[in-house]
Amino acid sequence: MQIVFYLLLKIALERQMTDTGKARKIKLFQELKTDILTLGLQPGADLDEASLSERHGLSRTPLREVLRELAGEGYVELRDNRGARVSDMSFTTLREFFQAAPMIYGAILQLAALNRTQAQIDELKSAQNDFVSALRKGSVAERTLANNRFHELTGEMAGNVYLLPSFKRLLIDHARIGMTFYRPMNNEMADKLSEASLQHDAIISAIEAMDDQQAVELAEKHWNLSRGQIELFVTPSGIEASLGSVSRPPKTA
Amino acid sequence: MQIVFYLLLKIALERQMTDTGKARKIKLFQELKTDILTLGLQPGADLDEASLSERHGLSRTPLREVLRELAGEGYVELRDNRGARVSDMSFTTLREFFQAAPMIYGAILQLAALNRTQAQIDELKSAQNDFVSALRKGSVAERTLANNRFHELTGEMAGNVYLLPSFKRLLIDHARIGMTFYRPMNNEMADKLSEASLQHDAIISAIEAMDDQQAVELAEKHWNLSRGQIELFVTPSGIEASLGSVSRPPKTA
DNA sequence: AAAATACAATTTGCATACAATAGAAATTTC
DNA sequence: GAAATTTCTATTGTATGCAAATTGTATTTT
Numbered sequence: 001m002q003i004v005f006y007l008l009l010k011i012a013l014e015r016q017m018t019d020t021g022k023a024r025k026i027k028l029f030q031e032l033k034t035d036i037l038t039l040g041l042q043p044g045a046d047l048d049e050a051s052l053s054e055r056h057g058l059s060r061t062p063l064r065e066v067l068r069e070l071a072g073e074g075y076v077e078l079r080d081n082r083g084a085r086v087s088d089m090s091f092t093t094l095r096e097f098f099q100a101a102p103m104i105y106g107a108i109l110q111l112a113a114l115n116r117t118q119a120q121i122d123e124l125k126s127a128q129n130d131f132v133s134a135l136r137k138g139s140v141a142e143r144t145l146a147n148n149r150f151h152e153l154t155g156e157m158a159g160n161v162y163l164l165p166s167f168k169r170l171l172i173d174h175a176r177i178g179m180t181f182y183r184p185m186n187n188e189m190a191d192k193l194s195e196a197s198l199q200h201d202a203i204i205s206a207i208e209a210m211d212d213q214q215a216v217e218l219a220e221k222h223w224n225l226s227r228g229q230i231e232l233f234v235t236p237s238g239i240e241a242s243l244g245s246v247s248r249p250p251k252t253a
Numbered sequence: 254m255q256i257v258f259y260l261l262l263k264i265a266l267e268r269q270m271t272d273t274g275k276a277r278k279i280k281l282f283q284e285l286k287t288d289i290l291t292l293g294l295q296p297g298a299d300l301d302e303a304s305l306s307e308r309h310g311l312s313r314t315p316l317r318e319v320l321r322e323l324a325g326e327g328y329v330e331l332r333d334n335r336g337a338r339v340s341d342m343s344f345t346t347l348r349e350f351f352q353a354a355p356m357i358y359g360a361i362l363q364l365a366a367l368n369r370t371q372a373q374i375d376e377l378k379s380a381q382n383d384f385v386s387a388l389r390k391g392s393v394a395e396r397t398l399a400n401n402r403f404h405e406l407t408g409e410m411a412g413n414v415y416l417l418p419s420f421k422r423l424l425i426d427h428a429r430i431g432m433t434f435y436r437p438m439n440n441e442m443a444d445k446l447s448e449a450s451l452q453h454d455a456i457i458s459a460i461e462a463m464d465d466q467q468a469v470e471l472a473e474k475h476w477n478l479s480r481g482q483i484e485l486f487v488t489p490s491g492i493e494a495s496l497g498s499v500s501r502p503p504k505t506a
Numbered sequence: 507a508a509a510a511t512a513c514a515a516t517t518t519g520c521a522t523a524c525a526a527t528a529g530a531a532a533t534t535t536c
Numbered sequence: 537g538a539a540a541t542t543t544c545t546a547t548t549g550t551a552t553g554c555a556a557a558t559t560g561t562a563t564t565t566t
Contacts, residue, residue, distance in 0.1 A: 020556090022333070022519085049548070059521045061314060064549090065321055072325015074418065080275070081527050081548055093414060099364070100415035107356060161346060162353035162426075165327065165418035173415075273526090275549080302518070312551045317519090334518055334557055 028056045029066050036075050036086055037148060037175040038141035043089045047076065074169040089173060097177075098227070101170050106219040108167050111158035113207045113215035121208050124153045128200050135193055140183045143193075148175045150200060157207065174226070180233050192229050199225065281309045282319050289328050289339055290401060290428040291394035300329065300337045327422040342426060350430075351480070354423050359472040361420050364411035366460045366468035374461050377406045381453050388446055393436045396446075401428045403453060410460065427479070433486050445482050452478065 035041040053063040067084045070076045076084045131146040138146065148171055155167045199222045206214040288294040306316040320337045323329045329337045384399040391399070401424055408420045452475045459467040 025519095050546090060548090061520055061522090064318060065519095068318055068321035069325065072322065074414075083547075096413045096415055100360070100413055103356065103360060104415070104419075107353070111352070160349040160353055161327075162349055162357070162419055162423050165422050166357075166415055167419075169418050170415050278549095303516090313518090314550055314552090318549090336517075 024056060024058055025062050025066060028052075028058060028063070029069065031056075032066070032070060033075060034141075034145060037172065037179075038144055039176060039179045040141075041086050043086050043176065045086045047084045047086070049083065073165075074172055087172070089176065093173070094177075097170065097173055100166065101174070102220065102223050104163065104167050104170055105223050106216050107163055108155055108158045108160075109203065109207070109215040109219040110212045111160055111163070112154045113210050113212040115159045116157040116207050116210070120153065120157045121204070124150065124157070124204055124207070127153055128197075128204060131200065132197055135197060140179060144175050144178050147178065147196075154203070154207070177230060178226075180230075189229065189232055192225060192232075196222070196225055196229075277309060277311050278315050278319060281305075281311060281316070282322065284309075285319070285323060286328060287394075287398060290425065290432075291397055292429060292432045293394075294339050296339050296342045296429065298339045300339070302336065326418075327425055340425070342429065346426070347430075350423065350426055353419065354427070355473065355476050357416065357420050357423055358476055359469050360416055361408055361411045361413075362456065362460070362468040362472040363465045364413055364416070365407045366463050366465040368412045369410040369460050369463070373406065373410045374457070377403065377410070377457055377460070380406055381450075381457060384453065385450055388450060393432060397428050397431050400431065400449075407456070407460070430483060431479075433483075442482065442485055445478060445485075449475070449478055449482075 032041070041047075047067065049060050049063055049067075053060045056063070067076060067078065071078045071084065074087055077087055078084050127146070127150045131143070131150055134142045134146040151171055151174075152168075155164055155171070158164070158167075199218060203215065203218050203222065206212075206218055285294070294300075300320065302313050302316055302320075306313045309316070320329060320331065324331045324337065327340055330340055331337050380399070380403045384396070384403055387395040387399040404424055404427075405421075408417055408424070411417070411420075452471060456468065456471050456475065459465075459471055
C-alpha cells in the first residue's frame with residue numbers, strides 16, 4: 001500500500017517537473033514547427049483551435065498565444081475571425097524565394113565567420129554529424145530537419161538581429177521545398193546530397209578559420225547546388241512512354 | 254423623451270460600429286507601435302499588462318495577444334513570467350544595424366522599382382507630401398513617423414515576403430535612432446533634412462521609371478546621408494567652454 | 507550587523523464561460 | 537425552381553477568476 005502512494009507521489013512530482021503548462025506549450029510549439037517544416041502540415045492547411053488545444057492538453061488561451069508566436073516567425077498566417085493556416089507557398093513566393101535567398105545566405109555565412117564562438121563551432125560540428133547520419137539512415141523528414149538545424153546554427157553565429165528574421169523565414173520554405181528534393185529519385189540527386197554534406201564540412205572549416213570571404217564563396221556554391229537540386233526535381237528528364245499510355249478514367253459525368 | 258431614446262440608440266449603434274473589441278485591439282496595436290517608434294516608450298521600458306489593459310479598455314487576454322504580435326515584428330521582447338519590454342538598443346545592436354541596413358535597403362528599393370504598381374506610386378507620393386509638410390511644420394515625432402511611412406511603402410512595393418521581416422525590423426530602429434537626428438540642432442543638420450527630402454523625390458522618380466539600377470544607387474546615397482546624420486549627432490563638434498566652468502553640485506553625503 | 511530564510515504582495519500564466527462572427531442550412535419570396 | 541433572406545451551427549474573440557511564479561520585505565539566525 002505504501003508503495004502505491006510512493007508511486008503516485010513520484011508520478012505527481014514528475015508531472016509537475018516535466019509536464020507543467022510551460023513544457024506543454026514549448027512542446028506544442030516545437031511540434032507545430034517540425035510538422036510544418038516536414039510538410040506533415042501542408043502549406044495552406046487550416047489549424048483548428050479546439051482540436052489542437054484538446055490534442056495537446058492545453059486550453060485555447062495559451063494555444064492562441066503559440067499561434068501568434070508562430071505567425072511572427074512566418075510559420076502560419078492569422079486571418080480575422082477565421083482559423084490560423086499554415087503559410088502558403090505559390091509560384092510567386094517561390095520566385096521571391098529565389099530572389100532573396102542568395103543575398104541573405106551570403107551575408108549570414110560571412111557574419112558567422114566573423115562572429116562565431118568556439119562553443120558554436122562545436123555545436124555546428126555536432127549538427128553536421130547528425131546530418132551525415134540522417135543522410136545515411138534517416139527518413140526524408142529527418143534529413144530535412146538536420147539540414148535545417150545546421151543552417152539555423154549558422155544564423156545564430158551571425159548574431160545579427162536584423163538579418164535573422166528574414167533568414168529564418170527563408171529557412172522555413174527552404175526546408176519545405178527541400179522535403180521534395182531530399183527524397184532522391186535517381187543517382188544524380190543522391191550524388192548532390194553527398195556533395196551538400198561535403199560543402200557543409202567546408203563551411204565549417206571556413207567559419208572556424210574566420211575566413212569570411214571563403215564563407216561567402218561557399219554560401220554561393222551551396223546555394224547553387226540547392227538551386228540545381230530544385231531544378232532537377234521541378235524539371236525532370238522526360239518520361240519515355242507516350243502520353244497515350246497513361247490510363248485515364250472514362251468520362252462518366 | 255423619444256429624442257432621448259433615439260440618441261441613446263444612436264450612441265449604442267455607433268459604439269458597436271466604431272468601438273468594438275477588434276477596433277480597440279487595432280488601436281492599441283497602432284498606439285504601441287507609434288509610441289515605440291517615437292520613443293514615447295523607451296527601449297528597455299517595461300510594459301505592465303494590468304495597467305495597459307485597463308488604460309485601453311481591453312481585458313488582459315487580447316492585450317497579451319497584441320504583445321505577442323508586436324514581439325513577432327520586433328517591437329517588444331517577451332520574457333517568461335516577466336513582463337514584456339520594449340526592444341532594447343545597445344552598441345552591439347547599433348553595430349549590427351549598420352552592417353545589415355545598406356544591403357537590405359538596396360535590395361528593397363531595387364525590387365520596389367521592378368514590382369511597383371501605379372496605385373502604390375500614388376500612395377508613395379502622398380506619403381512624401383506628408384513628409385515634406387512634417388519637415389516644415391511638424392514635430393520631431395511627426396517627421397520621424399512620416400519618414401517611416403515613406404520607407405514602409407517602399408517595402409510594400411518590393412513585395413518580397415522573405416526580405417520584408419528584416420526590412421521592417423530595420424525600420425523600427427531607424428526610426429528610433431532618427432528621433433534624435435530629426436531634431437536638427439544646427440544648420441548643417443537642417444540642410445541634410447531637406448536633402449533627404451530631395452532624395453525621396455529622386456527615389457520616387459526612379460521607382461516610377463522602373464529604373465532598378467538607379468534605385469539601388471539612390472538607396473546607397475540615401476543610406477550614406479542617414480549615416481552622416483547619425484554621425485553628426487553622435488560626434489558633435491566640441492564644446493568651447495572648459496570643463497571647469499560646468500557647475501557641479503557640492504558633495505553632501 | 508550581515509546573511510539567509512520565510513513570508514507577503516504583485517504580476518504573469520492558464521482554464522473556463524460567455525459573446526460575437528462567419529459559413530452553412532433552411533426557409534421564404536418572387 | 538432560383539434567388540434572396542433568415543435561422544442555425546460551428547468557430548473565433550473576449551472577459552473573468554484562479555493558479556503559479558517572481559520580487560521585494562520582514563524576520564530570524566549566526
